Amino acid sequence: MSTTSRPVSATPEQVWSVLADGWLYALFVVGAARMRDVDAGWPAVGTRLHHSVGSWPLLIDDTTEVLEVEEGHRLLLLARGWPAGQAHVEIILEPRGTDTMVTIVEQATSGPGALIPKPVQDVQLHVRNIETLRRLAMLVEGRTR
Template identity: 80%
Template sequence: MSTTSRTIDATPEQVWEVLADGWLYPLFVVGASRMRDVDETWPAVGSRLHHSVGSWPLLIDDTTEVLEVEESARILLLARGWPAGQAHVEISLEPESTTTTTVTIVEDATAGPGTLVPKPLRDAQLHLRNVEALRRLAYVVEGRVR
């Protein structure tokens, strides 16, 4: 599993506000092109984001589902992007001070062609992708906090 962390200048609750708004995911998830729908119960267990991945005109419609959730602390997602495969993505929020939060993404492929990539190479690719995802998430969260 690839583990990537970044400190964001916001409280866990402020970071959670962004994570709890499913319509914002394409702003920070690398590869997400557009949001087609968000279940009204998002981010409750079993709820889904209906998204597209890729670049126009080569878009793939799929979903991401909440497997576990602890409000303002942690969310475990099953991200799908077939035919590429699927992955478990855990996002956790740990307060560092009264005004900062360390956000950690732990991700690994769980089905499909991604599981055939050797683990060291897969982890390196996921890490680089999630460094950028956390950079984008910080822009969104910190921009809202100002």
């Protein structure tokens, strides 16, 4: 299980407003190339983001589904990206003074990605999520200026 954290210069509410807008995910999630649709009610349990992964012209259409939500604090997602597989992705927001500590906990749960040895998998996920959190911070902080 890979855990990556980063402070964001914004309130949890400001970070949540970006997470609650499913159309923005392709702007910060590494590997997401475009959004095709967002279910009404996102991010309620059972709603999905319909996205494409990869690089044009080799795009694969897939989905990410909300498994659990604590509004303003936590999302647990089932991210699909076949043929690589699927993963549980937990995003946690914790207030830290005037900032928010954002943590991503990710683990491949099925498919070829889950067969990668755990230490190698964790390093790959951590490196990807460092960039995901950097992009998220820039997006949130840019909107709050």
